[in-house]
Amino acid sequence: IAGITQAPTSQILAAGRRMTLRCTQDMRHNAMYWYRQDLGLGLRLIHYSNTAGTTGKGEVPDGYSVSRANTDDFPLTLASAVPSQTSVYFCASSDTASTSGGTDTQYFGPGTRLTVL
Amino acid sequence: GQNIDQPTEMTATEGAIVQINCTYQTSGFNGLFWYQQHAGEAPTFLSYNVLDGLEEKGRFSSFLSRSKGYSYLLLKELQMKDSASYLCAVRDGDYKLSFGAGTTVTVRA
Numbered sequence: 028i029a030g031i032t033q034a035p036t037s038q039i040l041a042a043g044r045r046m047t048l049r050c051t052q053d054m055r056h057n058a059m060y061w062y063r064q065d066l067g068l069g070l071r072l073i074h075y076s077n078t079a080g081t082t083g084k085g086e087v088p089d090g091y092s093v094s095r096a097n098t099d100d101f102p103l104t105l106a107s108a109v110p111s112q113t114s115v116y117f118c119a120s121s122d123t124a125s126t127s128g129g130t131d132t133q134y135f136g137p138g139t140r141l142t143v144l
Numbered sequence: 145g146q147n148i149d150q151p152t153e154m155t156a157t158e159g160a161i162v163q164i165n166c167t168y169q170t171s172g173f174n175g176l177f178w179y180q181q182h183a184g185e186a187p188t189f190l191s192y193n194v195l196d197g198l199e200e201k202g203r204f205s206s207f208l209s210r211s212k213g214y215s216y217l218l219l220k221e222l223q224m225k226d227s228a229s230y231l232c233a234v235r236d237g238d239y240k241l242s243f244g245a246g247t248t249v250t251v252r253a
Contacts, residue, residue, distance in 0.1 A: 060241075067245055069148075069243040069245040069246055070187070070233075070241075071243075072240060075240065117186060117187070131239065135187050136186060137186050138186055
């Protein structure tokens with residue numbers, strides 16, 4: 028069982044270029060999330076999806092877009108990258124986004140280290 | 145939104161005990177999580193508290209007081225492999241996680 032995979036592992040990108048970070052999970056989790064992690068700031072939520080076909084904005088959504096065409100995949104797109112988007116990006120998934128009970132623990136992928144020059 | 149505070153760094157000796165405190169202010173509360181993150185790796189789930197009290201899992205324990213907006217993670221019998229960042233995360237009423245900046249624990253021989 029792979030869990031969550033992300034691609035690429037790392038990328039150096041010129042400012043202004045378009046970039047899609049890929050995330051795939053094989054746990055049949057219905058909720059998925061994208062975070063960025065910057066030194067001293069912790070993990071911040073960019074976008075999320077409670078179930079296939081729906082998406083929502085997190086704390087820092089500007090400059091990013093997502094889609095959720097199916098349960099397994101949740102790509103994150105930077106339409107025109109800027110240096111402030113240099114960060115480590117983590118994708119996560121959980122069994123359900125809201126429930127009357129249960130832990131709904133989020134499990135994280137290995138991350139993508141993105142540098143925008 | 146959430147305001148989550150935890151110390152930036154802590155150092156302890158192998159075999160000792162370390163307690164990492166986390167305080168939070170929240171507009172809604174649906175549980176508190178602790179994650180461990182080794183350098184260059186993904187966060188991994190350690191513990192979950194939704195009711196007041198202590199949850200014990202082997203060498204790791206986590207405590208929650210909802211009335212005080214306070215939690216701690218207790219690491220006992222420290223090992224070198226416990227050197228990592230420990231992230232406190234609070235789940236709000238919309239079931240979204242907000243993370244503290246993390247506490248880097250260094251275990252020395």
